[in-house]
Amino acid sequence: MFAYTVRRVFVGIIMLIAMSMVTFVLFFASPIDPAQFACGKNCSLEQRAQVRKGLGYDKPVWEQWKNFAVGVAKGRDYPEDKSLRKSAPNLVAHCAAPCLGYSNVNIATVTSEFKTRIPVSFSLAIMAFILWIVGGVGLGVIAALTKGSIIDRGLVGISLIFFAFPTFFVGLFLLKFLAIKWGFFPVPNYISIADGGVWNWMVNLVLPGLTLALFYMAGYVRMSRAFVLESMSEDYLRTARAKGLPGRKILFKHTMRAALTPLVTMAGLDLAGLLGGAIITERVFNYNGLGKLAVDSITVYDLPTIVGLVLLLGSFVIVANIVVDILYAFIDPRVRVG
Amino acid sequence: MSLPESQLERLETTVPVDVGDPEAVLGKSPTQLAMGRFRRDKLSMAAFVVVAVYSVGAVLAPVMVKLNVIDPLKLNQNLLDPSLGSIPKAKWGGISLAHPLGIVPGTGTDLLSRLWYGVTFSLTIALAASVLAIVIGTVLGIIGGFTGGWTDSVIGRFVDLTLSFPSTLMLLALSATGVALAAKVLPGSGSDPLPNGFYEVLVLGLFGWPPICRLIRGQVLSIREREFIDAAKLLGASRRRLYFKEILPNLWAPVLVSFTLTMPAYISAEAALSYLGVGIHPPTPTLGNILVDSINYSVADFTYFFFPALLIAVIVVSFNLLGDGLRDALDPKADR
Numbered sequence: 001m002f003a004y005t006v007r008r009v010f011v012g013i014i015m016l017i018a019m020s021m022v023t024f025v026l027f028f029a030s031p032i033d034p035a036q037f038a039c040g041k042n043c044s045l046e047q048r049a050q051v052r053k054g055l056g057y058d059k060p061v062w063e064q065w066k067n068f069a070v071g072v073a074k075g076r077d078y079p080e081d082k083s084l085r086k087s088a089p090n091l092v093a094h095c096a097a098p099c100l101g102y103s104n105v106n107i108a109t110v111t112s113e114f115k116t117r118i119p120v121s122f123s124l125a126i127m128a129f130i131l132w133i134v135g136g137v138g139l140g141v142i143a144a145l146t147k148g149s150i151i152d153r154g155l156v157g158i159s160l161i162f163f164a165f166p167t168f169f170v171g172l173f174l175l176k177f178l179a180i181k182w183g184f185f186p187v188p189n190y191i192s193i194a195d196g197g198v199w200n201w202m203v204n205l206v207l208p209g210l211t212l213a214l215f216y217m218a219g220y221v222r223m224s225r226a227f228v229l230e231s232m233s234e235d236y237l238r239t240a241r242a243k244g245l246p247g248r249k250i251l252f253k254h255t256m257r258a259a260l261t262p263l264v265t266m267a268g269l270d271l272a273g274l275l276g277g278a279i280i281t282e283r284v285f286n287y288n289g290l291g292k293l294a295v296d297s298i299t300v301y302d303l304p305t306i307v308g309l310v311l312l313l314g315s316f317v318i319v320a321n322i323v324v325d326i327l328y329a330f331i332d333p334r335v336r337v338g
Numbered sequence: 339m340s341l342p343e344s345q346l347e348r349l350e351t352t353v354p355v356d357v358g359d360p361e362a363v364l365g366k367s368p369t370q371l372a373m374g375r376f377r378r379d380k381l382s383m384a385a386f387v388v389v390a391v392y393s394v395g396a397v398l399a400p401v402m403v404k405l406n407v408i409d410p411l412k413l414n415q416n417l418l419d420p421s422l423g424s425i426p427k428a429k430w431g432g433i434s435l436a437h438p439l440g441i442v443p444g445t446g447t448d449l450l451s452r453l454w455y456g457v458t459f460s461l462t463i464a465l466a467a468s469v470l471a472i473v474i475g476t477v478l479g480i481i482g483g484f485t486g487g488w489t490d491s492v493i494g495r496f497v498d499l500t501l502s503f504p505s506t507l508m509l510l511a512l513s514a515t516g517v518a519l520a521a522k523v524l525p526g527s528g529s530d531p532l533p534n535g536f537y538e539v540l541v542l543g544l545f546g547w548p549p550i551c552r553l554i555r556g557q558v559l560s561i562r563e564r565e566f567i568d569a570a571k572l573l574g575a576s577r578r579r580l581y582f583k584e585i586l587p588n589l590w591a592p593v594l595v596s597f598t599l600t601m602p603a604y605i606s607a608e609a610a611l612s613y614l615g616v617g618i619h620p621p622t623p624t625l626g627n628i629l630v631d632s633i634n635y636s637v638a639d640f641t642y643f644f645f646p647a648l649l650i651a652v653i654v655v656s657f658n659l660l661g662d663g664l665r666d667a668l669d670p671k672a673d674r
Contacts, residue, residue: 018499026508030515160658164602164651166609166626172633181637279506280610295614298510306511313504321498 005326012318017069019314023307024065028057037301055104068307071099100311101304105297110308113293117277120190121289123201124281125274127209128216133267135213136220137260141251143221144228155221163218171211171284179207188285208285212278216270220263227259234258261332265324272320276313372591375667382663388656392457399458408451410623414441425639433641440641442631445621449642453649456623459531460650463539463617463624464604468597470543472550476593479554480581484562490555497548505545506614513537513616531622538617542604550596554589561588591668598661602654609650625650 028034035052036043043051052058056067070076075097095102100110136159143155162170179187188207191200231237232255240250277290286292290309297305366374376382402408414437425443433440439449482493520533520540561567562585570584605625611617612626620627629646636643 015495015499015502019502022499022503026512030512032515032518160655161651163658164606164654165647166606166613166629166650168610168613169629169633169647173636176633176636273504276504279510280613283614294507295510298507301514306507309507310504310511313507314502317502317504 001326001329005322008322008325012322015318016311016315020068020307020311021065023310024061024068027303027307028061028064032301033057034301034303068101071095071101073097075099100308103297103302103305105300105302106305110304113305114290114308114312117288117290117293119192120287121277121282121291122275123190123192123205124208124212124278124287124289125271127202127205128212128274128278129267129271131209131213132216132220136217137224137263139217140221140224141228141256143225144232145251147229152225156225159218159221162214167211167215167278168280168284170214171208171281174207174211175284188287190287190289208278208281208287211281211284212274220267223266224260224263227262228255231255231258261328264327264331268320268324268327269317272316276309276316372667376663379663379667381659382667385656385659385663388652389660392461392653392656395454396458396461399455403451403455408448408454410447410451410455411621412447412451414446414448416446425635430641439645440639442628443635443639443642444631447621449645452623452628453625453646456625456628456646457649457653459535459618459623460605460608460625461601463535463542463608464601466539467542467546467604467607468600470539471546471600472593472597474543475547475550475596476554476586476589477581478547479551480558480585480589482551483555483558484581484585493551493555497551500545500548503545505541506610508545509541509611510614510616512541516541531618534616534618538608538611542607546600546604550600553592553596557589557592558585561585595661595665595668598657598664602657602661605650605654605657625653 033048033052035048035055035057039048039051049058056064059067067076076095076099095109095111098111100114102109103113106113139155139159143152146152165173175187179185185207186203188204191204193201237250237254240254245254277292277294279291279294281287282289282291283295290312293305294309296302297309399408403410426441426446430440437448437450439453441447442449442452478493478496482490516537517533520536524532524536567580567584570580575584608617608624609626609629612624612630618624618627620631625646629650632643632646
């Protein structure tokens with residue numbers, strides 16, 4: 001088990017390195033000059049060249065990548081000029097150890113920008129996750145238990161309908177009708193637990209969370225329904241019924257355990273994808289999370305932030321993959337990893 | 339259930355067959371059995387009809403535009419009420435004989451024409467992206483699954499790497515460069531729908547192939563152990579023959595199911611990307627950019643809000659139901 005974990009982590013690190021290389025080639029070798037965006041509209045060619053040099057965009061791609069990698073490991077200074085650091089230390093920004101770069105647009109290190117955005121995206125992801133797991137698995141089990149009835153058809157049909165509309169449409173619909181027109185909910189506006197307490201935090205997250213949950217729920221309803229149905233036809237369930245176990249115990253101890261193990265993998269990976277920010281939902285509800293940061297930094301072509309985001313989100317997925325595989329070995333007694 | 343295989347066969351053959359009816363004696367191929375199962379499934383058949391209607395409509399739309407039956411670009415400002423924020427003067431979003439679904443607020447274009455032509459653009463994008471994803475996924479899946487070993491693990495890591503990239507973010511971030519490059523490669527200026535659509539298809543396809551690759555690889559792993567592969571190898575078949583003449587024909591079922599399930603995903607994706615400002619922009623209509631515009635009028639002009647959403651939901655649901663129905667029908671275990 002330990003050896004397996006070490007191997008997986010090692011592969012994960014190599015994947016991240018490969019990812020950072022691909023990202024660098026894609027962005028820094030593109031014909032768009034990032035210095036042009038950093039320098040602004042009224043910028044002479046000399047000024048632009050100066051900005052390019054100051055930001056290190058004049059170096060070859062592989063050298064930029066090397067500097068980036070060193071920055072992640074040891075931290076680095078912006079601009080990287082030793083003489084300037086001695087003569088005017090106030091002009092040099094230091095970016096501490098896991099340094100993902102320095103954003104000239106936000107005048108802050110990318111890491112510090114992430115730190116303010118991550119709580120928003122994580123809150124949203126967790127709220128959505130709770131809603132869709134409870135809703136999706138609960139309704140899926142109900143549908144399976146009432147197989148073929150109107151309830152079953154209705155549940156599967158309704159979940160499919162929500163799945164059919166694009167997320168932004170569902171989100172804007174909830175926002176315009178439930179919040180603005182009918183006033184069932186306050187117009188969502190992220191309030192951290194520290195600022196407004198648990199209740200305010202939660203109430204403001206319901207609509208964006210629901211928007212995401214409705215999208216994911218469809219798949220989970222159908223899948224948990226299918227898995228429960230599959231495990232209900234197993235022999236050991238007949239045995240459990242034959243030996244006189246009460247229905248509830250059979251459902252929770254025997255059926256669900258076998259049926260829901262495969263869902264753990266999916267749920268883990270979906271959650272990891274969401275932790276990196278829901279670009280559309282955050283934009284709809286104007287939440288300042290990682291997704292909104294992504295859209296904003298793309299609009300102004302803030303390369304360090306974009307590259308940092310790609311790597312952060314990629315690392316979430318890679319870590320989730322490892323965690324899910326290890327978790328799976330604990331949940332499913334049949335899985336043995338060597 | 340507990341009967342051994344041989345006994346089961348004997349049971350089947352002893353079932354009396356009415357010899358007077360030659361049809362009854364004829365065996366059915368697995369494909370015919372699957373078709374029969376599919377036809378019996380009413381919901382899937384309905385979904386199939388809807389998909390067929392949309393497809394025929396999509397093919398006909400350019401012809402109708404040429405014949406001037408529909409005109410998605412003609413402005414009818416005289417039908418709009420400028421004092422109310424340019425919503426249609428008439429009730430129900432300006433529904434009339436000339437404009438069966440009403441007119442678009444703001445521009446006064448005919449909604450039916452825009453939606454009809456929009457279906458063409460949306461389905462074309464989804465189709466091209468699906469084909470791209472399926473071709474890449476299938477080819478890499480066959481090569482990885484059949485070759486195994488080193489090649490297989492390289493492809494497997496490549497799949498993992500592609501899946502780790504946040505696709506929406508990459509799509510947005512690369513769009514400026516991508517569209518500019520596409521405009522250079524393709525004829526026509528940058529404002530044409532062509533470079534935008536081309537970029538969208540390319541990126542959707544390039545990020546969409548990994549799940550298909552995994553699925554196909556799994557299938558190939560079991561196919562490569564079958565006897566006809568050994569026979570082909572013994573006869574000295576080349577790799578290309580093995581891949582495309584021996585293995586590929588056995589994969590049409592998973593490929594077809596993947597196709598019917600990626601289509602709705604890309605139709606939705608096109609809409610989502612329109613919301614983020616990537617892809618084909620108005621005045622060229624797509625279901626996505628009409629939907630994005632329509633949501634602004636959710637309160638002021640309900641008709642305009644209702645029809646685009648309905649149209650996109652119906653096609654997405656139908657494709658999904660069709661995919662599910664095909665998967666069930668093509669599963670040989672389904673009759674049990």
